[in-house]
Amino acid sequence: MAGSTGPGRSMSAALLALLLAGVTGPASAVSEQGTWMLTVDSESVKSPNPFFFTKTLFNNSIISLKVVSQNCSVSPPVLLKVSWYLRNSHCYKEIFNRDAKPNYFKNYFKSEEVQLKGGSGYFVFHEYPTFDCSSDKNLDVFSVEKFDQKKHLKEIQQTATVTEKTPGRRRRRRRSPDLPKPKPNASGNSSKQAAVFPHSDAVAQTWEDGPYMFLLSIEDLNKNRPADAAWSLQMRISMKGPHDYISASEWPLMVFYMVMCIVYVLLAVLWLVLSACYWRDLLRIQFWIGGVIFLGMLEKAVYYAEYQSLRYEGFSVQGAVVFAEVLSAVKRTLARVLVIIASLGYGIVKPRLGALMHRVVGVGLLYLIFSVIEGILRVNAADADVVLLAAIPLALLDSALCWWIFVSLAQTMKLLKLRRNVVKLSLYRHFTNTLIFAVIASVIFIVWATKTITLSVCQADWRELWINDAFWRFLFSTILLVIMFLWRPSANNQRYAFSPLVDEDSEEEEKEPMMNEAFEGMKMRGAKAETNGSAKAGKVDEDLKWVEENIPSSMADVALPPLLDSDEEIVTTKFEMSKME
Template structure:
């Protein structure tokens, strides 16, 4: 807190800030989905699952408005893979074509699959909660693309819960595909087209495992953000203690350092609440996640500006920054802009688009310029 600071201390402060401003950035995985069904429909769900995670399917609607002329054939396909991109980066139209596939997409990969179907005589039977299977369907290994299908099966020995259809067999990324086929049972088959719109219900899919709705990707992050909340609180208490001890020697830049710590506490608290919501409810509030990403972008932008200000010697060996202020403001604004765009695209599902690529490249370029600026000022 003294006004004289060595260059070694400046280096340590720079390293501290860059250690605090980065965070693992991935969107949380939803565990509960609900969708309206009013025609033949295929649904694709993706998630990283723990072993023994149970997949539930529930159907909800108004039984008083049921059309007794419809039966329903609902089939599903569950596939695990060692390749993350096969599960999460395969477009929905290509993923639907994988329904019932018994082989791997490429040699050298591995995985397993399981499938089954359920037939309901009418929508009243569909909406009634029940145990769909006496035992979980067996899962089988995926074969090589050029080999014959394997008949080897692995059986479950336990009875499913109400509405349970499948269970994960290992920690892995999973692809879950559901086909809904309404079957018209009227005397006049031509009436099927006119009757298709006379039924509607909602299908709810839940994936619940050893850590409730948290996936192997989300559970460590929830622990990480909980620890970081505690760390930032300790930083805040320690910073207030130092400010109280050296209040006569405080510099303006030290108030901005306190602002970074406060923003860090808010950011980590919001992210922790997001993963807590995933853990207990299986879903999160998108607006809260976007708010946390914007807080994170603001905190990281301010932290980089402070690192540059300290490296320039402001308040230590220089009384003012002069014309350098405009360049500092430009760096902060550009970083805040691209960081906000990147964070919002990541949590809204557009992380692999062209705009996200431009934002990431811009952030890398700005960080490189910041590091070069710091090194140049230390050598000058």
């Protein structure tokens, strides 16, 4: 097997590289705000585009619009024409369109038709009387006594088709525009809806769970206003639901981080107790595991605190978000370094890594730099192309690290086979099988996410978006849990520690010194002298035969042999075999 080369090895390498590329996972999106501060002045209203705000909202969420401050003491008086447009859609990508052009939302303002196949829904349009900004001192001029009635969007196609399945509703046939519209359901939104008592600045109320767009148009009626007659108006737009300001798509993610934070706290306490009980026999790799657990606990706590701030304040603190991304990058870097040194056999097969340690540190620093850059660019909502440009080298480096991990695991397991160390070999078999399972699970999830999220034109299942971010963190936590179980502190720690290879012939002589002394000077009958060459060759054959007969094969043996064909590994294997001779 060591001498196999050619297309077979290249195909195996390409296939494994493709599988390993899936463990990086897609980048998570920026959190949705719940509160916006909008500054409107004489320059901003010259743009024909309306101000737009998008968010996934729960049913019965309140949308508020309030004037916070105004500076309109100019001549001639500032007369504004204010109107807003609220629309929901059953297609997530229609509201959150990453490829949207500058005039994308302008085409939706006052629209009464479905513009994307499957994007059926409702809309509400409200227009206020002329607003005199210079004389009116009432800051709640935009509040309404009763919410406007929603109107059904007109379908583009007249033929009845089956809508996409939405959670909690059965498939039904769409009604063509010429048929009578359905009556409002029990959730409200009829023309005789009750007045808004607890929300003095409320302007609208949502009618179902889903993504919404809120478009605000402010137009100065004086088109020929002189340049020195500048005015400004600051407004506050908020969207608050049953769980305060957090969006409907991120509420499950906040609960997930809360649960994971509790789990990491319990894991940290358990690891600390075990380490304290067996502190005399701790291995070096167990300190690395403790560091990864601590960083994971801190990371989950910071993300949970960020979502809590988003829930109660309506916006995230920029510095806290950047700190969370940097902390996440440090944790992921340390986790990959942990898996690399474990696969290299540090402290178990090798007492030290030597020159390999410089390579491990260099690769870890490179991954940390790429990860921090990608996270900061994603948080600051930079251009999508720039974020993608930063994510590509990170994914390539992650794939290279995974390749290195599997190659090192294969070499370590082969050395343990030659040394007949069944205990350590069993540990590495479980560890390798876990990583292979993680790769397979990653590939399956990527295929599912690509089909339902990336390639979907409508993406009606927006409630499953949180899984796209939670899956990768849950998968890493599962791998960490397996590593904790395999390398847990115990009274038998030293059986996994590195021990130098002992010459078996000298060991047998030490066990039977009395027998050698008793028959010293006597010629043993039946004993036949053998040459050194034949004795060594026979011993090597017996060793390899013992390995084949006593050590069963596993999934790792089936998946990893194509990785053992490098010349360096062949030399290392021959060197280990020479030790046993």
